[in-house]
Amino acid sequence: MELSQHWRLKQQRYSLVGEICPYCEGKIFPPRDICPDCGNEAKTTFQFNGKGEIYSFTTVRQAPAGHEENAPYTLALVRLEEGPMVAAQLTDLDDQAVEIGMPVEMVTRKLRSEGERGLLIYGYKFRPILKAA
Amino acid sequence: MTPLGEHWDLSIRELALEAISAARAEAPQVRPEAFYVANMLAPALSRQSQLGALLADFVGLRGIEAMTVEAAGASGGAALRQAYLALKSGMIQSVLVVGAEKVTDRVGSEVDAALATMTDTDYEAIQGITPTAQAALLMRRYLHEYHAPQDALAGFSLNAHANGASNPLAMFQKAIRPEQYSKAPMVSDPINMFDASPIVDGAAAILLACRDTIPANHDHPLVKIAASAMSSTAVALHDQPDPLVISSAVSSVQKAFEQAKLSLEDIDLFELHDSFSIMAALSLEAAGFASKGEGWKLAADGAIALDGKIPICTFGGSKARGEAGGATGVMQVVEVVRQLQALAGKNQVSNAKIGMAQCLGGIGATAVTHILTHFKDH
Numbered sequence: 001m002e003l004s005q006h007w008r009l010k011q012q013r014y015s016l017v018g019e020i021c022p023y024c025e026g027k028i029f030p031p032r033d034i035c036p037d038c039g040n041e042a043k044t045t046f047q048f049n050g051k052g053e054i055y056s057f058t059t060v061r062q063a064p065a066g067h068e069e070n071a072p073y074t075l076a077l078v079r080l081e082e083g084p085m086v087a088a089q090l091t092d093l094d095d096q097a098v099e100i101g102m103p104v105e106m107v108t109r110k111l112r113s114e115g116e117r118g119l120l121i122y123g124y125k126f127r128p129i130l131k132a133a
Numbered sequence: 134m135t136p137l138g139e140h141w142d143l144s145i146r147e148l149a150l151e152a153i154s155a156a157r158a159e160a161p162q163v164r165p166e167a168f169y170v171a172n173m174l175a176p177a178l179s180r181q182s183q184l185g186a187l188l189a190d191f192v193g194l195r196g197i198e199a200m201t202v203e204a205a206g207a208s209g210g211a212a213l214r215q216a217y218l219a220l221k222s223g224m225i226q227s228v229l230v231v232g233a234e235k236v237t238d239r240v241g242s243e244v245d246a247a248l249a250t251m252t253d254t255d256y257e258a259i260q261g262i263t264p265t266a267q268a269a270l271l272m273r274r275y276l277h278e279y280h281a282p283q284d285a286l287a288g289f290s291l292n293a294h295a296n297g298a299s300n301p302l303a304m305f306q307k308a309i310r311p312e313q314y315s316k317a318p319m320v321s322d323p324i325n326m327f328d329a330s331p332i333v334d335g336a337a338a339i340l341l342a343c344r345d346t347i348p349a350n351h352d353h354p355l356v357k358i359a360a361s362a363m364s365s366t367a368v369a370l371h372d373q374p375d376p377l378v379i380s381s382a383v384s385s386v387q388k389a390f391e392q393a394k395l396s397l398e399d400i401d402l403f404e405l406h407d408s409f410s411i412m413a414a415l416s417l418e419a420a421g422f423a424s425k426g427e428g429w430k431l432a433a434d435g436a437i438a439l440d441g442k443i444p445i446c447t448f449g450g451s452k453a454r455g456e457a458g459g460a461t462g463v464m465q466v467v468e469v470v471r472q473l474q475a476l477a478g479k480n481q482v483s484n485a486k487i488g489m490a491q492c493l494g495g496i497g498a499t500a501v502t503h504i505l506t507h508f509k510d511h
Contacts, residue, residue, distance in 0.1 A: 009255055030256050036372070055376075056277070058269035058321045060261055064245035067261040075266050077274075077371055085371040087257050087270075100277050111259055123259065 006121050013123035016106055018084065020046035027082040050106030051129070052080040057090065057098050066112050078104055078126050092127035103129045134337035134467045137304045137455030145175060145184070145235040146191040148336040153192045153231055156338035159353045163342050165229035167219055168199040171212035172232070173459035175201075177247035178239050188231065198225075205251035205494035206408060208232065209337075209462020210363070210501025216341045217361040227342035232463030235334050244332065251495040253369035265329060267370050267496045268409035269321040275377055275411055276323065279426035283323070287314040288432025289410040290327040293446045296439065297453025299479035304331055304455030328410040330451035337463040339470070344508070354474045355508035359395065359487070361501075362388035368498040377426075379412075379497035382419035386491070389502040395487065397421050400504075402472055402482045403443055404465035404490040407450040416491060417445070419500075444482045447472060462492030462501060469505050 011017040018029030021042035026035055028042055035042040055077040063071035074090040076098070090098060091109050104126040111123045135151045143151075149170070157163075170184045181187065185199035202212035209232040216228035236244060245265075249258040252267060276285060291311065297303035309327065317325040347355065364384035370376055390396055403420065407413040414428035422443050423431050436442040448454050448468045451461060469488035471477045477485075491502045 005255070006259075012256075036367075056270040056274035058266055058273060058324070059319075060263065060266050060321050062245060062265075062320065063242060063261055064249045064258070064263050065242040066246060068242055070261060073261055075260060075262060075270065077270050077376070085376075087260055087262055087369065087371045089260050100274070112261070121259065 003119065006119065014108055016048040016050055016124060018046050018048055020044050027084055029080065029084040029086060048080055048082055052078040052086070052104055052126070054098065054100055054102045054104060055079045055085060056100060066114065069113070074098060076104070076126065089125045090127065091125040096128055105129050134302060134464055135335050136302045137333050137335040137457060139237045140334040141237070143334070145179060145181070145233050146188060148235065148334060149188045149231050149233040149338070150192050152233070152336035152338040153229065156229070156340050160340050160342070160347070160351065162348050162351070163227050163340060163346060165194065165197065165227045165340065166225045167216070167228045168194055168197045169212040169215055169228060169230045170199070170201045170233065171208040171230065171459045171463055172201055172234060173203050173205050173208050173251070174234055174236060174247055177250060178244065179235055184233070188233070194229070203459065204499040204501070206406065206458060206461055207492045207494035207499035207501050208459030209464065209466070210490070210492040210503065211462070211499065213339065213341070213462065213466060213503060214361050214363050214501055217358055220341060220343055226346045227340065229338065229340050230463060231336060231338040232457070232460030233336035234458040234460045236332050236458065237334050248332070256371070257369050264408070264495055265321045265324060268411050269324040270370060271376060271415070271496060272323050272328070272409070272411040275414065278377065281429055284311070284315050285429040286328060286410040286414060286432065287311055288429070288437070289407060289413040290314055290452055292432060292437050293407060293450045293452035296447055296480055297449025300448040300454060303449040303453050304333055305449070305453045324409060330408050330456035333455045333457060335455060335457035335460055335464070337460055337467045339463060339466060356470045356473050356505050357508040358503060359506045360389035360393035360504040362392060363499070363501045364388070365499050366497065368495065370496060377415065379415050379419045379493065379500065381497050381500035382416055382491060382493065382502070385500040385502040386420045389489070389504050393504045395504060399487050400443065400489050401485045402447055402469065402488045403445050404447065404450070404469055404488070405445050406461065406465070406491060406493040407446055407452050408456055408493070410452070412493065412496065413445065413450075415497070416493070420491070439480065439482055447477065447480050447482055462490070465490040465492060466503060466505070473505060473507055
């Protein structure tokens with residue numbers, strides 16, 4: 001059980017809450033309290049809109065312990081509209097081919113479960129943005 | 134250095150002892166004053182921490198100052214760096230460094246989960262990311278951004294296996310053909326089986342000492358550490374300003390060249406950390422042997438072969454020699470030493486005088502670079 005380890009990240013996992021630097025206005029995700037760009041204190045929270053595009057992707061066939069039930073799964077680096085990059089699984093792909101540059105949006109899904117009586121850990125994944133017909 | 138592979142019959146103690154006994158046999162007059170162990174996986178896979186004391190006691194050095202140095206795949210280089218600093222401080226005259234890793238007591242997803250601890254646990258591993266997935270994300274972006282062909286990185290695997298074929302300690306001692314690479318099954322696309330190194334058991338040891346503590350009648354060729362440099366950057370791939378630049382490697386190579394008062398042209402061979410073939414390309418670019426996006430061409434045109442412009446992975450590298458986690462950085466330096474001592478046999482780089490070794494933690498959060506030269510008595 002790693003209850004508190006996951007609980008304290010709920011704002012990040014469920015709603016992509018990061019930070020904005022009051023000095024250089026850089027957007028920060030994951031939050032880190034010190035701006036990686038200018039080095040100043042940055043504790044102002046910032047809500048990301050959850051939209052971005054795919055920077056790179058891969059499919060994991062041999063999953064690490066705890067993720068076997070999801071395998072194979074597609075992972076991506078997503079460049080968020082506001083600037084930062086985030087690593088996440090892609091979901092709701094159906095038969096859609098994934099490409100670099102593809103627009104995606106954040107959704108909340110189950111990331112992993114820890115056995116029948118264990119934790120269910122939810123968090124962000126990303127899915128393709130449906131184009132209007 | 135021990136052979137690399139699946140040593141079902143040997144524990145980490147016995148692996149370490151084998152490497153240490155071989156190292157100390159070359160300098161029996163030097164008794165180490167400190168003992169540093171490079172290891173990353175023992176707490177996760179063997180439920181064993183405090184390897185410093187454990188192994189010191191087992192190898193007959195009970196009482197010595199001892200500790201473990203951990204920086205994921207850069208542990209070996211980091212331990213050598215600490216040994217170098219200890220000697221330079223003047224408080225210690227000789228240090229024994231051993232890199233030892235025991236991986237194969239566990240299999241499959243448990244090993245992958247242990248390896249994933251070198252990624253950012255809260256923001257990468259929770260998503261199911263492993264070091265292989267990180268490398269795959271890098272490789273796909275690399276091929277895309279530089280318009281490189283699908284088999285652009287094949288040359289790194291071919292070179293590693295060709296060199297491993299004549300290394301009796303290597304895990305794989307057989308050359309491969311280009312068509313074997315292009316037909317290999319995908320591990321995590323676009324990483325195929327020949328892009329990824331096998332993670333196995335092994336150990337290597339090095340005895341470092343200040344020159345004046347080594348007896349005049351010492352009968353092995355001495356090698357000098359001309360530079361020792363270490364840098365770090367963010368652990369998570371998504372936190373790198375440009376994921377295709379290993380900034381820690383750029384910085385540690387620059388620092389190493391400044392220390393040694395040497396430049397790229399002086400380097401006769403480069404033991405880089407080819408945990409994945411993409412990491413070899415990025416390491417060559419970070420060091421400056423190729424410009425951004427051009428590293429793969431050095432493999433494609435044979436520049437990295439034993440008789441090429443900049444030989445790499447001269448004993449097979451992580452791909453063919455085998456990857457032993459925290460021990461790799463020590464193995465690389467043992468290999469550079471053998472090259473400078475002209476003891477590399479069929480793997481000898483002719484007239485090797487100056488060699489560089491660089492190990493990386495994960496996809497480069499930590500980079501440690503050492504430059505070694507012949508020891509000239511003044």
